[in-house]
Amino acid sequence: MAAARPVQIRLRGVVKSFGEKRVLAGLDLDVHEGESLVVIGGSGTGKSVLLKHMIGLLAPDAGTVEVDGVQLSELDYRAITTFRRRFGMAFQEGALFDSMTVWENVAFPLRRAGWPRDRIAARVAECLELVHLDGAERKLPAQLSGGMRRRVGFARAIALEPRILLFDEPTTGLDPVIKAVIDGVIIDLRRSLGSTTVTISHDMKSTFRIADRVGMLHEGKIIAIGTPDEIRSCPDGRVQQFIEGRAEGPLSD
Amino acid sequence: MRLMRSWVRARVEPFFLEVGRFFVLLWRVVAWTPRPPYDFRQLTNQMVRIGVDSIPVVLLTALFTGGVMALQTFATLKRFNAEGYVGSLVAISMVRELAPVLSALILAGRCGSAMGAELGTMRVTEQIDALEVLATDPVHYLMVPRVWASTLMLPALVVLSNGVGIAGGYAVSVGLFGANPVTYMANTFQFMDWDDVTSGLIKSAVFGLLIAVVGCQKGFFTTGGAEGVGRSTTRAVVLASITILVSDFFLTKLLY
Ligand SMILES: Nc1ncnc2c1ncn2[C@@H]1O[C@H](COP(=O)(O)OP(=O)(O)OP(=O)(O)O)[C@@H](O)[C@H]1O
Ligand SMILES: [Mg+2]
Secondary structure: OHHHOOEEEEEEEEEEEEOOEEEEEEEEEEEEOOOEEEEEOOOOOOHHHHHHHHOOOOOOOEEEEEEOOEEHHHOOHHHHHHHHHHEEEEOOOOOOOOOOOHHHHHHHHHHHOOOOHHHHHHHHHHHHHHOOOOOOOOOOHHHOOHHHHHHHHHHHHHOOOOOEEEEEOOOOOOOHHHHHHHHHHHHHHHHHHOOEEEEEOOOHHHHHHHOOEEEEEEOOEEEEEEOHHHHHOOOOHHHHHHHHOOOOOHHHO | OHHHHHHHHHHHHHHHHHHHHHHHHHHHHHHHOOOOOOOHHHHHHHHHHHOHHHHHHHHHHHHHHHHHHHHHHHHHHHHOOOHHHHHHHHHHHHHHHHHHHHHHHHHHHHHHHHHHHHHHHHHHOOHHHHHHHOOOOHHHHHHHHHHHHHHHHHHHHHHHHHHHHHHHHHHHHHHHOOOOHHHHHHHHHHOOOHHHHHHHHHHHHHHHHHHHHHHHHHHHOOOOHHHHHHHHHHHHHHHHHHHHHHHHHHHHHHHO
16 A cells, blocks of 8 residues: 555665764665654664655765655755755754743744744644643743653644654653654644654554554664564564564574 | 875865865855845844943953053153154054954954854754754854854944043053143044054954854864863864954955
């Protein structure tokens, strides 16, 4: 079903090294329009690095990244600024503007897009309510807990209802109830807007809840990708060890 | 030979890299300036922080510099019976050289460092990445208001410094050495013309630009957490001060 949809993000042979350390080693990946892809993988395997390549924050040493048929490396600094309007991204650590209040953080993309005041106010209130943070509008990021910051970052990413959403561990460190709420928001965004979402997750329960497809990143490549059922029954020992969370197995060697 | 090649690697290449970045950033500031959205709140914020908040320290410096100039020159010129020229000397030195350079050095310490630290922190906490992701060019949003505020406010500060510095010289000459107030004032403006004032103001505009671009550049290219931010802050001040002093030489040569 998902395979029939056109490809929105296409990565081919992406290589990225930091100094001597090779993080991505010729990675190929297609993300289809309107699908929800979840990327899993061990800590430090390069999931965040992969996500930053999709939006052009990092440029590959070799290989290509194509979004909606446009090769990101061919855009100059002005073109890519405009191009990014179709994206929303929530960072792993929130990356909130620490000189602005929660309200101003969520309003930032709306203001930059030139929305009128009353619509901004309504939309900010709506987004904060979605992540259960109504009442925290006037707080500064330094006054928030880690989980709250992450949720503000999430609200800021979805405020403009972009067509492509990248979430870097949106639910890590949240309590189970809020986790389910955020998962619900991600599912709704895809249903009501048809947005494409790429989510990084360590949590198998929410992975299988939100994913149309799951891909596993290991040693710089996607070693397995498929529907949740395909992944559950994947014969690869590394995938099985990861989704079952066992200490012994091929990943531990 | 090998020694020389490694020296080139370690010293010369980074130098040209930095210079290249400087001009790329400067060009982007110019290119982004006329483009919407315009953020006047950011600009006025920066103008207050760079200009208004620097007034006390800049004026204090000017007052004492003018005073010291009078102290030094009065004793010297007296040996030639030329103490009548103290006023001119203080005024022209202040306006052409001392007010622009000293104010610029103070601004480098106060604001260049702040820019390095602020943008550096934003870099290491991914706030600059977040700006890019929110379809906002960081040069447009962060640098354009800082560079313009600094370029406009330093000349304004220098205008005030000029006045206060001359007043400092007057206070010492008249109050301490008992010079005639009327002849001192007349002498102050006797040899000074508008070229002296404008050359000082042009210089200070260039210094203001240098401080902001260098400070922001150091901030943008920060790596390595809190320690990296500290390094960027120090380098922003050192590099801005050096470029001020070096460019002062060439500007003086050019503007005379
Ligand atoms: N800007 C950078 N400079 C140098 N090395 C980096 C940089 N960004 C990431 N790395 C390295 O790349 C590797 C992958 O990092 P990444 O943040 O993508 O891991 P991750 O899969 O997201 O891990 P986690 O699940 O813990 O978030 C790490 O070894 C890290 O040290
Ligand atoms: Mg990560």
